[in-house]
Amino acid sequence: MEINKKKLVETLIKGRNSAKRLQALLHQKVNDDELASVDGLVNEISESFYHGLLVLTPTSTHLGLACNLVFHGKPPAPAIKERRGCYKRRKTIDSRIEVSGTIGDGYSWRKYGQKGILNSKFPRCYFRCTHKHVQGCKALKQVQQLEDDSNMFEIRYIGHHTCAPPNTSSHHRVVLDSKKFKNRHFSQSNPSISTNNQNDAFLKQEDLCYNVSLANDAQLTPAWVWNEIITDDFDESFKSDQTLSDISFDDVMFS
DNA sequence: GACATTTGACCGAC
């Protein structure tokens, strides 16, 4: 455990140093040539924090809920026009795929669409961050139930949250949101996932996740660790770096 | 009344 701790400190310190270098770069006028350096540094930061977090959470599974992360380092898409009839479709953009038995992640999402997908039993639901208009958060999320009847969901996250990250009480918020969600229909066009039983299944998984996390100190999720790094006395010098404190977990992990 | 969800239409990529 001591060795793991040391490795964690080393990787996090490396991440901090990379972030400071990135900060210095960003303070200058960034031209096209420097953008490549910025991208490289961001990747370096992501890897450092990711490996550090792997030490704390050796597997990405969370209490039996499969949770496989896949990173796609594609360049961000150009800014899209929001006006209907004149918008750019996102073709290549930062995204990651998570397979999970629960759709909750602590963030607040608003559903903006649903589509039946060719050769797929279940429709795909489209969510955007609730704070899109208030805080300009561009994070998107697509949820589709897997076809193997395992009640697992493929969740694709697109872009990063620029809104305030969920705090340590996020598990609580998930449960509260789920109770609110309970009275709503997940889908009306596809009875296979629109039943209240299906919603109840979501809720039970959410509640289970929350309750077990309290019982077994399962707060040790990447989001929690990140929050601790930023807000706790894990590393006082790190904490005192105001610039870094303003960066969310997703900003570092999934940039 | 405010906010969230549904759903058909619209649009771009292929």
Add this chain to the structure above:
DNA sequence: GTCGGTCAAATGTC
């Protein structure tokens, strides 16, 4: 032309 992603009016919920 088809398919997947997004928009926005209509509708629902609190």
